[in-house]
Amino acid sequence: xDNYIEKISICIQKGKINMDxxxxxxxxxxxxxxxxxxxxxxxxVKANEILTGAMIPAMGIVGELFKDKKLFVPxxxxxxxxxxxxxxxxxxxxxxxxxxxRGTFIIGTVAGDLHDIxxxxxxxxxxxxxxxxxxxxxxxxxxxFLEAVKSNPNAVLGMSALLTTTMExxxxxVRHIRDLYPNLRILVGGAxxxxxxxxxxxxxxYAPNPQxxxxxxxx
Ligand code: B1M
Numbered sequence: 497x498d499n500y501i502e503k504i505s506i507c508i509q510k511g512k513i514n515m516d517x518x519x520x521x522x523x524x525x526x527x528x529x530x531x532x533x534x535x536x537x538x539x540x541v542k543a544n545e546i547l548t549g550a551m552i553p554a555m556g557i558v559g560e561l562f563k564d565k566k567l568f569v570p571x572x573x574x575x576x577x578x579x580x581x582x583x584x585x586x587x588x589x590x591x592x593x594x595x596x597x598r599g600t601f602i603i604g605t606v607a608g609d610l611h612d613i614x615x616x617x618x619x620x621x622x623x624x625x626x627x628x629x630x631x632x633x634x635x636x637x638x639x640x641f642l643e644a645v646k647s648n649p650n651a652v653l654g655m656s657a658l659l660t661t662t663m664e665x666x667x668x669x670v671r672h673i674r675d676l677y678p679n680l681r682i683l684v685g686g687a688x689x690x691x692x693x694x695x696x697x698x699x700x701x702y703a704p705n706p707q708x709x710x711x712x713x714x715x
Contacts, residue, residue: 500532500535500536500539500541500546500550501536501541501545501546501549501550502550503532504529504532504533504536504546504550504551504554504582505549505550505551505553505554505557506554507523507528507529507532507578507582508529508550508551508554508555508558508575508578508579508582509554509557509558509575510523510574510575510578511571511573511574511575511577511578512526512528512529512574512578513528513529513530513574513577513578513581514527514528514529514530514531514581515527515528515530515531519574520574528578528581529578529579529581529582530578530581530582530584530585532582533546533581533582533585533586534585537585537586537589543586543589543590544589546582546586547586547617550582551579551582551583554575554579555575555576555579555613558572558575576613579613580613580616583613583616583617583620586620587620590620590621590623591620591623598625598626598627598713598714599627599628599650599651599652599713600627600628600629600630600648600650600651600652601619601622601627601628601629601630601651601652601653601654601713602629602630602632602641602644602645602648602651602652602653602654603615603618603619603622603629603630603631603632603653603654603655603656604631604632604633604634604636604640604641604654604655604656605633605634605635605636605655605656605657605658606635606636606655606656606657606662606665606666606669607635607636607637607638607662607665607668607669608635608659608661608662608665609634609635609656609657609658609659609662609665610634610635611634611656611658611659611686612633612634612656614656614658614685614686614687615631615634615656616631617706618654618656618685618703618706618709619631620706621706621707621709621710622654622706622709622710622713625710625713625714626714627713630644630648630651632644636655636669637669638665638668638669638672638673641653641655641669641673642672642673642676645673645677645680649677652680652681652682652683652713653673653680653681653682653683654682654683654684654685654703654709655669655670655682655683655684655685655699656684656685656686657684657686657688657689658686658687658688659688660688663688663689663693666684666686666689666697667697670682670684670697670698670699671697671698674698681700682698682699682700682701683699683700683701683702683703683709683712683713684697684699684701684702684703685702685703685704685705685709689702690702700712
């Protein structure tokens with residue numbers, strides 16, 4: 497079991513997506529995050545263990561190496577692709593259709609920001625806890641959030657930002673939408689944010705992780 501966790505972690509750190517992927521050259525012909533995650537699940541490894549034991553720590557290591565300039569954007573992108581290929585296998589485990597729908601949740605990564613792994617994870621967990629999710633993708637402008645809210649006035653809105661620079665566009669979007677929809681529930685998340693920032697810009701909650709977002713929605 498540990499073997500799968502370690503192998504999946506290595507694939508994400510090295511950006512090995514699947515068997516066909518020629519990158520990285522020293523892993524050519526070997527299974528990638530895609531196949532190993534599928535196999536691990538078939539062999540009884542729990543989805544949550546793969547997520548918290550392999551995938552999230554592996555991206556943390558990638559982030560540290562990136563910060564120290566030991567990895568560069570194309571390599572980080574390959575790691576992100578490997579992570580997303582593994583996430584596809586986990587989705588059914590977090591989104592069983594048996595749960596009664598509780599409401600609608602709109603989510604997007606704010607304008608200027610292309611990071612979507614955390615947002616996808618939040619979206620998956622929330623869908624899994626019984627919400628219909630409208631995922632607007634990345635680089636979402638205020639107007640796009642607004643359109644989605646107009647069409648779903650009882651929805652809860654969620655925004656993700658991973659860059660200190662895009663915290664500004666989050667602020668702009670939240671303030672704009674808050675002016676028009678004073679009672680709308682808005683939650684925000686992403687590594688550079690905190691609770692003070694969330695309340696200053698008029699969001700109802702800062703969720704440091706998907707679990708906090710799910711608890712808030714279900715409360
Ligand atoms: Co970027 N990047 N990146 N990057 N990247 C960071 C965020 C960075 C911290 C790396 C570093 O320097 N150590 C740094 C930001 C510094 C800062 O501003 N504070 C950074 C930078 C600088 C950049 C570029 C500017 C680099 C450049 O071009 N010079 C550039 C910007 C592009 C853009 O967006 N316009 C860039 C590009 C990229 C890639 C495209 C290569 C790739 C993204 C691919 C993709 O997402 N499809 C990438 C990646 C992968 C990262 C790191 C390595 C990993 C991010 C990630 O996916 N983490 C990241 C370093 C790091 O985080 N350690 C980094 C895993 C994910 C599960 O965690 O996203 O934090 P996270 O989500 C968490 C929580 O935050 C929370 O729940 C999730 C699960 O626990 N959460 C929410 C997130 N959203 C939420 C919403 C909620 C609730 C909770 O409710 C709505």
